Amino acid sequence: MNFQHTPEQELLRKAVREFAEQEIAPLVEKMERTDEVPLELIKKMGVQGYLGVTAPVEEGGAGLGHLARMILLEEVGRVSAAMSMSLQCLQFGAGCVLEFGSAEQKKKYARGLAKGKLLAAAAVTEASGGSDPAGMASEAADQGDHYLLNGRKVFITNSHIADLAVVIAKTKDEPKKEFSAFIVEKGTPGFRPGRAEKKIGFHGCVTGELVLENCRVPKENLLGEEGQGLAIALKGINDYGRTGIVGVALGLMQASLEAAVKFAGERILYGRPISNLPSVHFRIAEIYADLEASRLMAYRAAWLLDQKQRADTEIAAAKFFATEAALRCARKAMDIHGAYGCMHGYNVERYCRDAQLLIPADGTNDIQRVVVGRNLTARKK
Numbered sequence: 001m002n003f004q005h006t007p008e009q010e011l012l013r014k015a016v017r018e019f020a021e022q023e024i025a026p027l028v029e030k031m032e033r034t035d036e037v038p039l040e041l042i043k044k045m046g047v048q049g050y051l052g053v054t055a056p057v058e059e060g061g062a063g064l065g066h067l068a069r070m071i072l073l074e075e076v077g078r079v080s081a082a083m084s085m086s087l088q089c090l091q092f093g094a095g096c097v098l099e100f101g102s103a104e105q106k107k108k109y110a111r112g113l114a115k116g117k118l119l120a121a122a123a124v125t126e127a128s129g130g131s132d133p134a135g136m137a138s139e140a141a142d143q144g145d146h147y148l149l150n151g152r153k154v155f156i157t158n159s160h161i162a163d164l165a166v167v168i169a170k171t172k173d174e175p176k177k178e179f180s181a182f183i184v185e186k187g188t189p190g191f192r193p194g195r196a197e198k199k200i201g202f203h204g205c206v207t208g209e210l211v212l213e214n215c216r217v218p219k220e221n222l223l224g225e226e227g228q229g230l231a232i233a234l235k236g237i238n239d240y241g242r243t244g245i246v247g248v249a250l251g252l253m254q255a256s257l258e259a260a261v262k263f264a265g266e267r268i269l270y271g272r273p274i275s276n277l278p279s280v281h282f283r284i285a286e287i288y289a290d291l292e293a294s295r296l297m298a299y300r301a302a303w304l305l306d307q308k309q310r311a312d313t314e315i316a317a318a319k320f321f322a323t324e325a326a327l328r329c330a331r332k333a334m335d336i337h338g339a340y341g342c343m344h345g346y347n348v349e350r351y352c353r354d355a356q357l358l359i360p361a362d363g364t365n366d367i368q369r370v371v372v373g374r375n376l377t378a379r380k381k
């Protein structure tokens, strides 16, 4: 078993760490305060090739694979979980286009998506409940040369900055419900962002509604085959969404560990740093163990994807373990900070708020447990 990253992956980690510290860190305070999306920064990440890290070289990407993407999201997430979240969702939208797009669609969109000239959202969830995608009400009526889309998507990351969205809508009710995926471009009449949510965390990463009102989508914007919508959504959620969330969680845990160690070394009580207290050692040890366990699960799941092996069980397990671990780690880092941990400006309370948002995103952790439990019991039969 080889636990060593390739020289390419190590170089990527180093380069992203530098980028995150130089370009992202100075913007974090403003993002927290204003909740404004730093669009220029996202464009810069596009120029760096971060949006297209998994996209094939011939499509304008870096072709570095899912393990490299995990490292990228971890390093961005260490500085800003909001930017890591935004980035991973853009890769999710783009990933659907790349994996299921026709030659013409890839020609039209792939390079722009890989370089951040085009930003893609993935719009699946509706108010009827994200855990029950078959219950979604958005419809796409076949009108001959186009589809007419009506519906409202909720909790969509990058809703207000996206140039296009991969939208899932119902194309058949009888005898069986069927869903299809569509590429809907910004500016299409009848397509607009709705309410932008006020979230507890991820400030600077917009989450909101996408509204479709008699929106005419040309036939050539059907993604994949008619009826393939749920399969496209599930593949995107599995390979890009959940793995992306795990990458964000790793970044939050690394940040929590570093903040805990730093504060423990600086805070003087009884004439000595609190880093001498056993209670502080225990918390730091627990944060470290959670981070290391999550990393092993995360890297293995990403590696399996890179080997083109089935990884849904491993990804779901990593998603619920790493996100809950990120919340535990942020809480422990807060505890080490005493009252300072509850004050804005010490970052650890931000890590806590951001970590909580990872629990429902891309399928709640109950749903991850359902996936793991169902797969393991089915395999035994």
Ligand SMILES: Cc1cc2nc3c(=O)[nH]c(=O)nc-3n(C[C@H](O)[C@H](O)[C@H](O)COP(=O)(O)OP(=O)(O)OC[C@H]3O[C@@H](n4cnc5c(N)ncnc54)[C@H](O)[C@@H]3O)c2cc1C
Binding pocket: 089, 122, 123, 124, 125, 126, 127, 128, 129, 130, 131, 132, 154, 155, 156, 157, 158, 202, 207, 357, 358, 360, 361, 362, 363, 364, 365, 366, 367, 370
């Ligand atoms: C920060 C953030 C970003 C997001 N970004 C996007 C995005 O870009 N695109 C997108 O399409 N969606 C996005 N979502 C939506 C997300 O995918 C949904 O929130 C998620 O699928 C859960 O849906 P829900 O919130 O409607 O909860 P519900 O489905 O209503 O669930 C409610 C409760 O019931 C439980 N539950 C439901 N079914 C089961 C079951 N079978 N077994 C056990 N318990 C169950 C859930 O675990 C939960 O506790 C985002 C969400 C967040 C928080």
